Amino acid sequence: MGWATKKSKRWELGRLKWTFLSILMFAPPIHPLVMMSQASKGKVRSWYLLSWLLLFVQFGLFYSFYIFAGAMSQGMLLTVCGYITSYIVGNGLLLNQSKSYLQRLELGEVRPLTWINTLADQRRLELAQAQVETPQSFVTKLMYFQKEVDNRNIQQYVAKIVRLFHLLEQRDVQEAEKFLVRHGTVVNVLREYDDLENTRLHNQVTLDSKSKLEAVLAQAATAIEIDVTNLIKARLLDVSAESDVYLQTLKNKNLLKD
Structure with a gap:
């Protein structure tokens, strides 16, 4: 440093x-x-x-x-x-x-x-960006800390979060913005971990703090995966219900046979 x-x-x-x-x-x-x-x-x-x-x-x-x-x-x-x-x-x-x-x-x-x-x-500008997080700035910060942090486990957690976020963003931009509200704290946790790494201190206090932050990120990655899976599942159910209504409408108009 x-x-x-x-x-x-x-x-x-x-x-x-x-x-x-x-x-x-x-x-x-x-x-x-x-x-x-x-x-x-x-x-x-x-x-x-x-x-x-x-x-x-x-x-x-x-x-x-x-x-x-x-x-x-x-x-x-x-x-x-x-x-x-x-x-x-x-x-x-x-x-x-x-x-x-x-x-x-x-x-x-x-x-x-x-x-x-x-x-x-x-x-x-930095203050405005801190107040209004955007999908682009969120991913940029995640990728920045993924590069800065030396812990390979955390790098994998961040890569997983970025991949899931991109998947969600491609399907529903509005849900991606809601995602930022629910999981924006991940950036703060990464920033805190990076700060601890940069202190170059290896006493018990810093080691315990880093372990706790790593555990938080591991749980966050799991929770985000469940969150994105549920959102995709709900979207598929909506599409399925809409398809059923569409088919029933066609049948009612005698455009399809039972």
């Missing part, structure tokens, strides 16, 4: 190599280009606008160096101070957004990223 994500520290350091290189390179400054690259990968418009602003500042400083070159004037002194300030501020902003940048990249491995204006927009 890394500093800002559930990925390894090596993964995080690999994604921040240009940030560290920008800090090491006092001249020429590359922090505007690094921020522009991060904005493009993380799809954050505010970072993109800020990177262009920093880039224009650098162009202005280079022009100022050109104007005052060859003379140690007050203008040159102000230009040097501006250059140092730009270096400190630019790289400080890169370090400040590193955590958010890594989290955006991690999110991008789960689902395609869409452009957002600011990180506050992402938080509002």
Whole structure:
């Protein structure tokens, strides 16, 4: 588990190599280009606008160096101070957004990223998604935790739940939405188990908690299978009853013989 994500520290350091290189390179400054690259990968418009602003500042400083070159004037002194300030501020902003940048990249491995204006927009979007669960988001979360959790038994439980949910969704979308209300807690249980795994603690408390959560997921998979089976059975009974009525109607109209 890394500093800002559930990925390894090596993964995080690999994604921040240009940030560290920008800090090491006092001249020429590359922090505007690094921020522009991060904005493009993380799809954050505010970072993109800020990177262009920093880039224009650098162009202005280079022009100022050109104007005052060859003379140690007050203008040159102000230009040097501006250059140092730009270096400190630019790289400080890169370090400040590193955590958010890594989290955006991690999110991008789960689902395609869409452009957002600011990180506050992402938080509002996540809150809205948390309040209104959809079949797509439900399956996405299940598959994400199936990948993250190391326990093979739980991976099998999740695969079974996803398969049953797809089966139900193909037959009746409305029932699939009701399914989310009844069994949406499965995602919370998986999230809690994943958090326990990421603690890397192996004391009795965590082991007991993980065993309890695993048992809950096993029971949930069984209950969901029964739930889906009953729904399909009820649907088949409805179809059978409808078929009987249809055949009887045809017989009453003398369109079929007994």
